[in-house]
Amino acid sequence: MRILIIEDDATIAANLYDFLEGHGHSIDAAGDGITGLHLAVSQTFDVIVLDLGLPGMDGLTLARKLREEAHVETPILMLTARDTLDDRLEGFSRGADDYLVKPFSLKEVEARLTAMYRRASGRVTSRLLEHGQLTLDPKTMAVLFAGNEVKLPPKCLRILELLMREPQRVISRDEIERLVWGEAQETSDTLRSHLHTLRRALTAAAGFDPVETLHGIGYRLRNTDA
Numbered sequence: 269m270r271i272l273i274i275e276d277d278a279t280i281a282a283n284l285y286d287f288l289e290g291h292g293h294s295i296d297a298a299g300d301g302i303t304g305l306h307l308a309v310s311q312t313f314d315v316i317v318l319d320l321g322l323p324g325m326d327g328l329t330l331a332r333k334l335r336e337e338a339h340v341e342t343p344i345l346m347l348t349a350r351d352t353l354d355d356r357l358e359g360f361s362r363g364a365d366d367y368l369v370k371p372f373s374l375k376e377v378e379a380r381l382t383a384m385y386r387r388a389s390g391r392v393t394s395r396l397l398e399h400g401q402l403t404l405d406p407k408t409m410a411v412l413f414a415g416n417e418v419k420l421p422p423k424c425l426r427i428l429e430l431l432m433r434e435p436q437r438v439i440s441r442d443e444i445e446r447l448v449w450g451e452a453q454e455t456s457d458t459l460r461s462h463l464h465t466l467r468r469a470l471t472a473a474a475g476f477d478p479v480e481t482l483h484g485i486g487y488r489l490r491n492t493d494a
């Protein structure tokens with residue numbers, strides 16, 4: 269996932285950054301509300317981690333501006349030190365999708381972000397995904413490659429959808445496993461066999477394999493223009 273962290277506590281921000289980046293996510297970070305809002309509006313992220321108490325602009329104001337003024341629907345996980353029901357309700361009404369009360373575990377943050385991302389990806393990208401000669405319709409999960417229909421099992425479709433959503437980005441094995449299966453797999457065999465099925469079906473449709481392996485790093489899509 270592409271994650272924006274908006275948090276002024278340098279230790280918490282560094283812990284989040286290291287943990288999430290170590291799990292294959294790509295991270296941007298801001299230490300104040302103004303910079304955070306600017307990044308959230310000017311770039312595209314899958315999810316945002318937003319601290320409630322921030323210099324410049326507090327988290328609630330930022331969330332409200334993002335939704336109501338910039339019309340950015342990126343899911344927000346609000347971090348709050350104030351453990352009161354009123355604050356939580358206020359956070360939700362201003363556009364946060366979930367919240368965590370400090371102190372939190374880093375694993376919990378990642379689990380919540382993944383859940384938000386999965387919920388949102390159904391509604392955000394219901395538009396047709398296109399990459400050269402390859403198209404995937406998220407509404408029907410119909411795949412066409414070089415004009416030929418490609419039949420794929422559900423997990424393979426999900427992997428292809430992840431790759432197509434960010435065709436330039438290399439997506440790590442860990443990240444694919446977490447987003448498709450909900451957790452990293454014990455061995456690499458599961459992902460490998462699904463990738464094999466995916467590549468074979470795509471190759472059969474167009475005569476070449478659009479999935480590129482970057483050894484030890486991950487996978488991305490090649491240019492599939494005619």
Ligand code: CA
Pocket residue numbers: 275276277319320321322
């Ligand atoms: Ca703070």
